[in-house]
Amino acid sequence: MGATTLDEYRKHLEKDAALERRFQPIKVEQPSISHTIEILKGLRDRYEAHHTVTITDQALVAAANLADRYISDRFLPDKAIDLIDEAGSRLRIKRMKRPPEYKSLVETIARIKRDKDKAIEKENFDQAKILAEQEKSSLERKEAMESKWQASGTDLHDVLDEEVVAEVLANWTGIPVYRLTEEETAKLL
Known part of the structure; x- marks a missing residue:
């Protein structure tokens, strides 16, 4: 089974009798x-x-x-x-x-999350708590930026x-x- 245009059928299949015998043309109008x-x-x-x-x-x-x-x-x-x-x-x-500030903020959030995970891995829970607060603050700024972005029509x-x-x-x-x-x-x- 195959699909092609009438022009392509004439150009490629009609010229080859052996190939043409193997197909039954069914014309479908647009x-x-x-x-x-x-x-x-x-x-x-x-x-x-x-x-x-x-x-x-x-x-x-x-x-x-x-x-x-x-x-x-x-x-x-x-x-x-x-x-x-x-x-x-x-x-x-x-x-x-997106605005460059938004991209920068997303990168910062990703970096803070990685650092927080490393601090937890090393059992440095005081540092992890500080990083978690920074992450929360950055996420809130990101949400505020998205809300402002939506309100501006984008x-x-x-x-x-x-x-x-x-x-x-x-x-x-x-x-x-x-x-x-x-x-x-x-x-x-």
């Missing part, structure tokens, strides 16, 4: 936009878990419609799935760019909506985001 949306809904949980995002229904509809309209070198549902995956990846990467769990999908498509095609969304809005009205 799904409709509405079927693609249903496929995306079925995959939503996996992509939400993988990228740690929440994917809106509007993002799925936008991915199917925009991919069908603007990406011509691939087929549905692959091109819509790629849009959702890329959008999720971009949000995840954006979220990973959430640790982003929402993937139609705007993010449009931005990815604009990046791929070179068509400005505002033009994509304006055209879609005009068609919906």
Whole structure:
């Protein structure tokens, strides 16, 4: 069993009669936009878990419609799935760019924890107690920094909506985001 495009089948299999005899071609057309949306809904949980995002229904509809309209070198549902995956990846990467102070604090906490464990191993409990207090204080600062970070709009769990999908498509095609969304809005009205 194998899957390929009609062009690749003609290019590779039709030329080799012995190989062609071993396969029974079954032509499968690309799904409709509405079927693609249903496929995306079925995959939503996996992509939400993988990228740690929440994917809106509007993002799925936008991915199917925009991919069908603007990406011509691939087929549905692959091109819509790629849009959702890329959008999720971009949000995840954006979220990973933490301030240097945060990274430094995480490294400090790890160092304090190692030192505390060594002190316990050597039965130096007074030193371990001091390090445990430092660790607790550092963890509280880290939590405060994360709360401040979330309040500033850099959430640790982003929402993937139609705007993010449009931005990815604009990046791929070179068509400005505002033009994509304006055209879609005009068609919906």
